[in-house]
Amino acid sequence: MTKNKDCPSAAAVDFQDMFELKSFFPYLVRIYYRAVSESVGAVYSNLYGLSAYEWRTMAVLGPYAALSATEIVEKSSIDKVNVSRAIAKLRERGFLKRDIDGDDRRRSVLRLTESGRTAFYALIPRVREVEAHLLQGMTPKERETLIRLMEKVRNNAGMLKDAS
Amino acid sequence: MTKNKDCPSAAAVDFQDMFELKSFFPYLVRIYYRAVSESVGAVYSNLYGLSAYEWRTMAVLGPYAALSATEIVEKSSIDKVNVSRAIAKLRERGFLKRDIDGDDRRRSVLRLTESGRTAFYALIPRVREVEAHLLQGMTPKERETLIRLMEKVRNNAGMLKDAS
């Protein structure tokens, strides 16, 4: 059914064909994002039951850094509520340790625990695998182009603020 | 603080630098998606209080097509629960009319109402504006490349099933 026989006028048919979701750029970005997100999310979800926020919190923290929650917000593009919840979950899991900053008792000092580091080290090659799989069949130049153009779009959107 | 002085070994420092969220491809895709999504979402949200699901439902329906809910699922990459909810909201708003298929009484026959068409026609140029803004400063060839490479990644993810 490419043309609708019930269509009241030829002009309306033309107008109808004027907007196609499947070639609408924001729609293409959404289904692209979902494909990428589900692929990589399966790794940390299946292996350790981590959410994306928890994984990203661990990732910005890295194995040895000691950061405050606010610093994690800045580096992860996660808002402070979800960082707070990710920290709570990671603490329950024993993956993260919280101390209080001696100089500023509002600030926390967050580090991965030994067990958190172990999980993080185990995850790195697995997410790298997925990343490589997603980018397979593309030349290094194409990969650079893709990343550059995504950054350009993001810049156009005026949303580079949360890049950190 | 680029190097952590508390770090127990030089090897660990190297390992720490080995994974950077800000150059991790799935992370870049996520912040790209969020920028695009917020830009275009503001249009149909601010002008008509529509959610992304509602907008996409209207968009696949187009001004004159008559589709069943299942057909909307296929064409919009929205799951059936959220299509059902989008339809309910759009009916409340008076943007969409539901009839029952005469041959198969399980199926609905969904069309935009006159008022829904008016809103849809009003939205098209506005979302096109945002789309153009997002892609500005890119040559037609670059745009094609971006879209082609996104499709390639999606293909690699094995997620082309929901492209319709």
Next chain:
DNA sequence: ATAAAATAGTTTCAATCATAACGTTTTTCA
């Protein structure tokens, strides 16, 4: 013809999330 299976769409339930309000501590500045 009829029981079982499949399909269309809705509803329920629990989990996730965003916004706003909040408590605590530190900083600013009069």
Next chain:
DNA sequence: TGAAAAACGTTATGATTGAAACTATTTTAT
């Protein structure tokens, strides 16, 4: 100093979501 403002992080509230269960109808297979 000491009161107001700002910063850090958490909690409360309501909305959104996704998986599974559900109703109703149609198709399949005996």
